[in-house]
């Protein structure tokens with residue numbers, strides 16, 4: 001599919017470089033450090049054009065026209081917009097697996113939270129996820145790739161709709177609007193489709209990379225909770241150096257090298273509502289992490305979903321004794337139950353600590369780093385925040401248990 005060069009903004013020599021294959025001598029590792037200015041047209045993904053060059057590139061030309069490697073198999077970008085951090089990670093892992101399946105480079109989405117939008121790489125290592133599949137940061141994508149293959153007038157968004165005739169409303173409502181806006185993306189057109197993300201052949205047939213180099217999906221092509229087969233992808237989510245250092249600093253300051261148990265108490269008001277009537281379910285949210293994929297009806301209990309203070313003390317005591325821990329670290333979205341835990345663990349001379357965000361601002365994700373480092377972890381089986389910790393500990397061979405389950 002040859003596309004007209006209607007967006008030609010550059011000297012012909014730049015264009016020739018962009019369209020020529022690497023064999024023409026235009027690859028230049030040194031220039032990849034720089035953030036190039038918009039240097040071309042939408043034609044870079046046109047496979048017919050490749051190899052038509054044979055130009056040689058002078059040093060000056062290389063400097064003025066650094067050539068990003070455009071992936072001829074295309075790119076995938078999706079709004080990581082559902083739920084809180086734990087749910088988003090479930091979607092991210094599935095989306096990562098899907099990107100590999102459809103063989104498109106994944107644009108690493110920013111992490112949206114109540115605290116704002118954080119680039120992917122502020123939380124996690126890009127190199128680590130790249131060991132699994134081709135990825136690009138959203139920033140590099142917008143600066144280096146989008147100007148070449150996805151100029152503003154070509155920005156089409158795609159979405160799943162239940163019924164023919166429904167609209168995508170790509171940027172309708174929150175957080176969809178702010179996600180795309182934060183990246184500087186506006187859509188000129190939206191294409192709804194009615195097949196699910198499982199139908200990868202339909203995607204390929206409807207949106208071939210030659211015509212749609214960028215697949216911009218309204219939602220993650222993934223399930224929540226994460227498909228059990230994708231849990232192991234957690235090993236490619238490695239904390240960024242900054243996050244790891246911050247977690248280590250807290251651990252050193254709080255526990256001074258002593259053994260500690262990590263505890264996650266998910267008990268905010270939304271969760272109280274979510275746990276009402278929980279006994280009617282077989283699996284609920286992330287509960288397959290402790291119940292497996294086919295538990296009997298009634299396997300999810302109220303104590304698993306919203307453990308009582310007595311259950312929190314029981315399970316934490318047990319873990320502290322088994323781990324011979326001097327400290328208990330509590331992460332909670334509302335009530336860390338410090339008084340009950342201190343009283344219940346008084347005879348063990350184990351100190352109970354908690355990072356109080358009202359005292360010092362700390363990112364919520366720091367709790368995840370610290371909990372992953374604990375000698376033992378007790379979590380909430382229904383929670384995706386716990387599920388993150390459990391997966392990370394599993395891939396590192398560290399023990400975890402759950403409230404409401406007397407293993």
Ligand SMILES: *[C@@H]1O[C@H](CO)[C@@H](O)[C@H](O)[C@H]1NC(C)=O
Nearest residue numbers: 071072073074102103104134
């Ligand atoms: C996947 O994409 C890469 C990069 O574009 C390409 O080199 C490779 O041939 C593709 N693999 C398949 C099976 O299409």
Ligand SMILES: *[C@@H]1O[C@H](CO)[C@@H](O)[C@H](O)[C@H]1NC(C)=O
Nearest residue numbers: 101102103200201204205208
């Ligand atoms: C997509 O379809 C084309 C033919 O239409 C085929 O050559 C290619 O291998 C398919 N790619 C994937 C990832 O299935």
